[in-house]
Amino acid sequence: MINAIEIKNLNKNYQDFQLKDVSFKVPKGSIVGFIGENGAGKTTTIKAILNLVKRDGGTIEMLGMDTLKDEKKIKESVGVVMDGCNFHDNLKTGDISKMLASIYKNWNQKLYQQYLKKFKLPENKIIKEFSRGMKMKLQIAVALSHEPELLILDEATSGLDPIVREEILDVFMEFIQDEEHSILISSHITSDLDKIADYIVFIHQGEILLDQEKENLLSKMGVLKCGEEDFRKLEGDEYIRYRKNQFSFEVLVNDKVAIRKKYPEAVVDGVTIEEIMLFYIRGGK
Amino acid sequence: MKGLILKDLLNLKSTFKMLGVMIFVFAVIYIPQGNGFVFGMIILMFAMMVVTTISYDDLAKWDAYALTMPVTRKEMVLSKYLVMALLNTLGVVLALIVGAVGSVIMGQSFSTEVLVTIGVLYLIAFSFGSLMVPLIYRFGTEKARIMMFLCALIPTGLILLFTQIKIPLPEAANPLIYFFLLLGFTVIMVFVSFFISLRIYSNKEF
Numbered sequence: 001m002i003n004a005i006e007i008k009n010l011n012k013n014y015q016d017f018q019l020k021d022v023s024f025k026v027p028k029g030s031i032v033g034f035i036g037e038n039g040a041g042k043t044t045t046i047k048a049i050l051n052l053v054k055r056d057g058g059t060i061e062m063l064g065m066d067t068l069k070d071e072k073k074i075k076e077s078v079g080v081v082m083d084g085c086n087f088h089d090n091l092k093t094g095d096i097s098k099m100l101a102s103i104y105k106n107w108n109q110k111l112y113q114q115y116l117k118k119f120k121l122p123e124n125k126i127i128k129e130f131s132r133g134m135k136m137k138l139q140i141a142v143a144l145s146h147e148p149e150l151l152i153l154d155e156a157t158s159g160l161d162p163i164v165r166e167e168i169l170d171v172f173m174e175f176i177q178d179e180e181h182s183i184l185i186s187s188h189i190t191s192d193l194d195k196i197a198d199y200i201v202f203i204h205q206g207e208i209l210l211d212q213e214k215e216n217l218l219s220k221m222g223v224l225k226c227g228e229e230d231f232r233k234l235e236g237d238e239y240i241r242y243r244k245n246q247f248s249f250e251v252l253v254n255d256k257v258a259i260r261k262k263y264p265e266a267v268v269d270g271v272t273i274e275e276i277m278l279f280y281i282r283g284g285k
Numbered sequence: 286m287k288g289l290i291l292k293d294l295l296n297l298k299s300t301f302k303m304l305g306v307m308i309f310v311f312a313v314i315y316i317p318q319g320n321g322f323v324f325g326m327i328i329l330m331f332a333m334m335v336v337t338t339i340s341y342d343d344l345a346k347w348d349a350y351a352l353t354m355p356v357t358r359k360e361m362v363l364s365k366y367l368v369m370a371l372l373n374t375l376g377v378v379l380a381l382i383v384g385a386v387g388s389v390i391m392g393q394s395f396s397t398e399v400l401v402t403i404g405v406l407y408l409i410a411f412s413f414g415s416l417m418v419p420l421i422y423r424f425g426t427e428k429a430r431i432m433m434f435l436c437a438l439i440p441t442g443l444i445l446l447f448t449q450i451k452i453p454l455p456e457a458a459n460p461l462i463y464f465f466l467l468l469g470f471t472v473i474m475v476f477v478s479f480f481i482s483l484r485i486y487s488n489k490e491f
Contacts (some may be wrong), residue, residue, distance in 0.1 A: 003335070021461040039378055041409065047349075047490075047491065050352070050353050051352070052349055052352055052353070052490065052491040053490040054488075054490060071357070072355045072356075072357060073355075075354055075356075076355045078353070080350070080352075080353035082346075082349070082350060084346065085345070086345055086347055086349070086351075087345060087347075087349035088292075088296050088297070088341050088344070088345045088347065088405075089344070089345070090294060090296060090299055090340075092297070095295045098291060098295070099288045099291045099292045099295065100288060100354075102286075102287040102288035102291065103289070103354050103355065103356060104354065104355065107353075152353075223412035262408065
C-alpha cells in the first residue's frame with residue numbers, strides 16, 4: 001500500500017452542484033491539504049470518502065481497501081474530525097470513553113487519558129460547558145485514541161485561536177512522524193497548510209484545479225508585478241492567471257526562475273497558498 | 286452496538302433522575318385513591334424517551350459522526366429499536382414495582398385488572414415506538430411529533446364517533462382474545478417498522 005487514500009473519478013450530482021471526476025491521492029506518510037472556497041466541494045468529497053453520501057460514480061480506496069466493500073474494517077483504522085463537536089451536551093469525557101471502548105476494537109483508554117491531560121480538558125465538566133477550542137481538542141483526542149492509521153479532518157482548525165491551532169498542528173506533525181500515518185486535512189485557513197502540508201489539492205466548483213507537492217508549488221510559482229505593457233509581452237504558457245490592479249498587473253507565473261532570467265528587470269516575488277487560491281478563483285486567464 | 290445503546294442511556298441519565306422524582310410524587314398522590322392512571326403515565330413516559338434520544342442525536346449531529354466509526358447503518362437502526370425495547374421494559378418493571386409497593390402499603394392485593402392494563406400498555410408502547418421511529422427517520426423529529434398527535438387523534442375520534450352514532454363496538458366473549466390480537470398486531474408492527482426504518486436510513490445522506 002502506497003496511498004492511504006486513492007480517489008478515482010469520483011462523481012456526485014446534486015441539483016445545483018456536481019463533483020466532476022474528482023481524483024487525487026493521499027500518499028502514505030504525508031499530510032495532504034485539501035483547499036477550496038466554501039461550497040467548492042471539500043466536505044462533499046470527504047463525505048463521499050466516508051460513505052456518508054452515495055456517490056454516482058468512481059472508486060475510492062482507503063488503506064488499500066475498497067471503501068464500499070470493506071467499510072467497517074477501514075473505519076476501525078480511521079479517525080475523523082468534522083467541523084464542530086458531535087458529542088451530546090450532557091456527556092462527560094469519561095462517558096465518551098466508556099461508549100467508544102465498545103465501538104472501536106482498539107480503543108486505547110490510556111492514550112485517551114494522555115491526550116485529555118495534554119489538552120488540559122476537564123474530566124468533571126459536561127461538554128456543554130466546554131469552549132469551542134476545548135470541544136475541537138476533545139474531538140481530536142477521540143480521533144487519535146483508537147490508534148488510527150489515517151486522520152481525516154474537515155475544517156478542524158477553523159474558528160480556533162492561533163494558539164490552539166498551533167497546538168493542534170503540533171499534534172498532527174507528531175502523528176505523522178512514523179511515516180506510516182497519513183492525514184487529509186481540509187481547510188480554508190491556508191496558513192495552517194503552509195506550515196504542515198506536504199501536498200496541496202485545490203478544488204473549485206467541484207473540480208480539482210491543482211494537485212501538487214507543496215514545496216514544488218511554492219518554489220516554482222511566483223507573482224510577477226508589472227505594468228500592462230510588460231504583461232502583454234508575456235507568452236500564454238508563462239503565466240497561469242493575472243489580476244489587474246488600478247495601476248499594475250499581478251501575474252501568477254509557472255516558473256519564477258525562468259521569468260527572472262528572461263526579464264531581469266522584473267519584480268518576481270514568492271507566493272503563498274492563499275495567493276495561489278485567490279489567483280485561481282478571482283484572476284483572469 | 287453496545288456502545289450506541291450505552292450512549293442513549295448515558296444521555297438519558299438526567300431524564301431518569303427527573304422521572305424518578307415525578308413518579309414518586311404521582312404514586313403518592315394517586316395510588317391511595319386506587320387510581321391506575323399512574324401506571325399508564327410511567328409506561329408512556331418511558332415510551333416517549335426513544336423519541337428524546339433521537340432528538341438528542343439530531344442536536345449533536347451525532348449520526349453523521351457515528352457513521353465515520355466502525356458502525357453500520359443497520360446497527361444504528363437496530364440499536365434504536367433495542368433502546369426502545371429496553372426503555373419500554375424498564376417502564377413496565379417500574380410500573381410493576383410501584384404497583385406492588387403501593388398495594389403492600391395500602392394492604393390490598395394486586396388486582397389482575399392492573400396487570401392486564403400494564404400488559405396492554407406495554408404492547409401499545411411498542412406500537413407507538415414502531416410508528417414513531419420510521420416517521421422520525423423520514424421527516425425529522427419536529428414534524429414527526431405533529432404527525433404523532435394526528436395519529437393519536439384519528440382513532441380516538443373514530444371511537445368517539447362510533448359511540449355517538451351508537452354503532453355497537455364488537456364485543457368478544459373472552460377479552461383475552463383482544464389481548465392476543467393486540468399482541469400479534471404489535472409483533473408484526475415492530476418487524477415491519479424496523480424494515481421500513483432500515484430502508485429509509487440506508488438511503489439517507491448526511
